[in-house]
Amino acid sequence: MPNALHDMRNLLVTPPEMQAVDKDAAGSGIDSFSLMRSAGMAVSAAALRLFPSAARFVVFCGPGNNGGDGYVAAAALTASGANVALYALGDTGKLKGDAARAHAAYGREAISIELYEPQSQDVIIDALFGAGLARELPDQAQEIVGRVDQAGLPVVAVDLPSGIDGRTGEIRGASFTAVHTVTFMAAKPGHVLMPGRGRCGTLEVFDIGIPARLVAARAGGLGINVPAVWRQCAAGLDPATHKFKRGHLAVFSGGPTSTGAARLSAAAGLRAGAGLVTLASPTEAIPVNAAHLTAVMLKEIGNAADLAEWLKDSRLNAFVLGPGFGIGEKARDFALMLCERALVLDADGLTSFKERRSELFDRIAASGGQVVMTPHEGEFQRLFPEIAADGKLSKIEKAQAAAKLSHAVILSKGPDTVIAAPSGRAVVNVNAPPWLATAGSGDVLAGIIGAHLAQGMPAFEAAAAAAWRHGEAGRRTGRSATAEMLVENIAPLPEESAS
Numbered sequence: 001m002p003n004a005l006h007d008m009r010n011l012l013v014t015p016p017e018m019q020a021v022d023k024d025a026a027g028s029g030i031d032s033f034s035l036m037r038s039a040g041m042a043v044s045a046a047a048l049r050l051f052p053s054a055a056r057f058v059v060f061c062g063p064g065n066n067g068g069d070g071y072v073a074a075a076a077l078t079a080s081g082a083n084v085a086l087y088a089l090g091d092t093g094k095l096k097g098d099a100a101r102a103h104a105a106y107g108r109e110a111i112s113i114e115l116y117e118p119q120s121q122d123v124i125i126d127a128l129f130g131a132g133l134a135r136e137l138p139d140q141a142q143e144i145v146g147r148v149d150q151a152g153l154p155v156v157a158v159d160l161p162s163g164i165d166g167r168t169g170e171i172r173g174a175s176f177t178a179v180h181t182v183t184f185m186a187a188k189p190g191h192v193l194m195p196g197r198g199r200c201g202t203l204e205v206f207d208i209g210i211p212a213r214l215v216a217a218r219a220g221g222l223g224i225n226v227p228a229v230w231r232q233c234a235a236g237l238d239p240a241t242h243k244f245k246r247g248h249l250a251v252f253s254g255g256p257t258s259t260g261a262a263r264l265s266a267a268a269g270l271r272a273g274a275g276l277v278t279l280a281s282p283t284e285a286i287p288v289n290a291a292h293l294t295a296v297m298l299k300e301i302g303n304a305a306d307l308a309e310w311l312k313d314s315r316l317n318a319f320v321l322g323p324g325f326g327i328g329e330k331a332r333d334f335a336l337m338l339c340e341r342a343l344v345l346d347a348d349g350l351t352s353f354k355e356r357r358s359e360l361f362d363r364i365a366a367s368g369g370q371v372v373m374t375p376h377e378g379e380f381q382r383l384f385p386e387i388a389a390d391g392k393l394s395k396i397e398k399a400q401a402a403a404k405l406s407h408a409v410i411l412s413k414g415p416d417t418v419i420a421a422p423s424g425r426a427v428v429n430v431n432a433p434p435w436l437a438t439a440g441s442g443d444v445l446a447g448i449i450g451a452h453l454a455q456g457m458p459a460f461e462a463a464a465a466a467a468w469r470h471g472e473a474g475r476r477t478g479r480s481a482t483a484e485m486l487v488e489n490i491a492p493l494p495e496e497s498a499s
């Protein structure tokens with residue numbers, strides 16, 4: 001089976017991996033200066049395409065190869081007849097290797113960066129720091145960022161807006177906010193994780209000619225959540241299949257005053273393609289649930305004994321536990337009984353294990369079931385406080401660590417939802433519009449994951465496909481989205497040809 005992540009458009013490559021790719025490319029006889037030339041030319045082409053009538057291109061060049069790309073771009077822009085001014089950070093006499101060569105080839109004056117005075121028609125080419133940024137942006141560069149922000153000038157970023165950490169997406173002191181970013185060979189985590197993603201503008205991934213196999217060989221299993229990641233697992237889900245083959249999803253309701261969340265999950269599960277959906281309700285909530293259900297079935301499940309009896313039906317193959325369920329022993333008992341099938345543990349289901357997580361994690365490890373946990377930031381902190389507090393880790397690395405510790409697939413929510421498996425495989429979801437963060441939205445997501453699990457998708461693919469469909473539902477719904485509208489707008493899984 002071809003690995004979908006090896007399609008370069010979907011890969012995420014960390015800065016250290018990219019450095020290793022560079023070394024491998026040089027080792028295989030590829031001229032590194034020709035790569036820099038391709039990179040700089042691509043930046044120049046993007047700048048001319050986006051700003052064909054710019055009064056002046058102002059190129060900021062840093063002390064490393066990002067700066068080198070800037071010198072190439074400045075030379076190409078000058079050759080095209082554009083008006084170019086180049087400002088350098090640091091002593092150009094100290095440039096090394098390809099960057100020194102690019103500087104020499106530029107052959108014109110580089111002005112010291114502190115002398116830059118914004119002019120209202122300037123278009124900035126930011127080539128200060130890229131993947132090599134290893135600490136806070138130097139004060140001098142932070143000051144320039146401030147001047148450019150204040151003047152409201154458009155910025156085209158080379159590789160990454162300077163100040164964004166390519167591994168984490170964090171801002172190191174300050175960063176430019178670009179209208180367009182040109183990166184090379186593959187996107188980096190910093191392009192898709194917040195807040196970095198919000199500062200990249202449109203992202204262009206330009207192929208500078210490093211063979212794809214060299215990039216794939218160093219890439220560590222990170223990707224963007226596109227349908228290619230999970231499409232093959234979704235392929236057999238023929239809507240015409242008998243309803244039991246599409247699975248039977250059960251969603252657990254809370255008490256009489258908190259039933260809405262579970263009903264939303266159940267409705268989403270049905271809409272997302274589960275063959276049958278049953279709402280399992282405590283006795284006291286049966287009347288209110290019965291008054292609100294049509295296609296979703298209702299079953300009275302008051303305690304663990306009821307559940308044990310019900311679980312004798314082996315066709316019940318996936319469960320959602322948590323939305324509106326209530327925190328405490330009952331949630332823990334139920335969750336521990338469900339681990340060996342396929343379980344989405346969300347909301348109260350997660351919080352219930354705050355002080356008792358090892359019981360859950362041990363059970364998941366022992367049972368070999370398919371478990372997906374869907375924490376938002378607060379729930380993540382409650383269940384994984386030491387991982388959440390580790391400021392060195394990116395959101396991807398945190399989700400990976402949590403997945404490894406819990407033996408479950410972790411779907412870490414937010415504008416940059418990360419789905420990580422215990423194996424370390426991880427994808428970042430990028431199609432969620434901001435208005436997806438509406439009350440009850442997480443309940444809908446849990447239901448979609450449940451539907452995928454009921455249909456037999458493996459946990460990682462079930463979660464990734466659900467995050468994507470949830471994002472698409474948000475797009476279809478538009479800004480006025482409510483959770484009920486999201487359910488209505490869950491579209492069928494994309495066909496084989498979609499990418």
Ligand SMILES: NC(=O)C1=CN([C@@H]2O[C@H](COP(=O)(O)OP(=O)(O)OC[C@H]3O[C@@H](n4cnc5c(N)ncnc54)[C@H](O)[C@@H]3O)[C@@H](O)[C@H]2O)[C@@H](O)CC1
Pocket residue numbers: 018021022035036039062063064065066067068069128129130131132133134135136137138158159160184185208210
């Ligand atoms: N295969 C590729 O990806 C290619 C990459 N190229 C460019 O090379 C760049 C990476 O080049 P470098 O590794 O030289 O790194 P950068 O140019 O991003 O950074 C330059 C150097 O500055 C130093 N530095 C880091 N943080 C600093 C800080 N806060 N204050 C002061 N100095 C700091 C480090 O020694 C670092 O190596 C990429 O961003 C890209 O633009 C291109 O030249 C073409 C090939």
Ligand SMILES: Nc1ncnc2c1ncn2[C@@H]1O[C@H](COP(=O)(O)OP(=O)(O)O)[C@@H](O)[C@H]1O
Pocket residue numbers: 376412413414415416417432433434435436437438439440441442443444445470
């Ligand atoms: N800024 C944002 N942009 C897009 N999606 C977001 C944003 N913030 C949160 N989300 C998504 O909205 C959903 C909110 O879920 P959750 O936090 O559980 O809220 P609720 O309990 O109200 O359902 C998640 O799918 C999350 O990934």
Ligand SMILES: [K+]
Pocket residue numbers: 066126127128129130157158159160161162
């Ligand atoms: K840059």
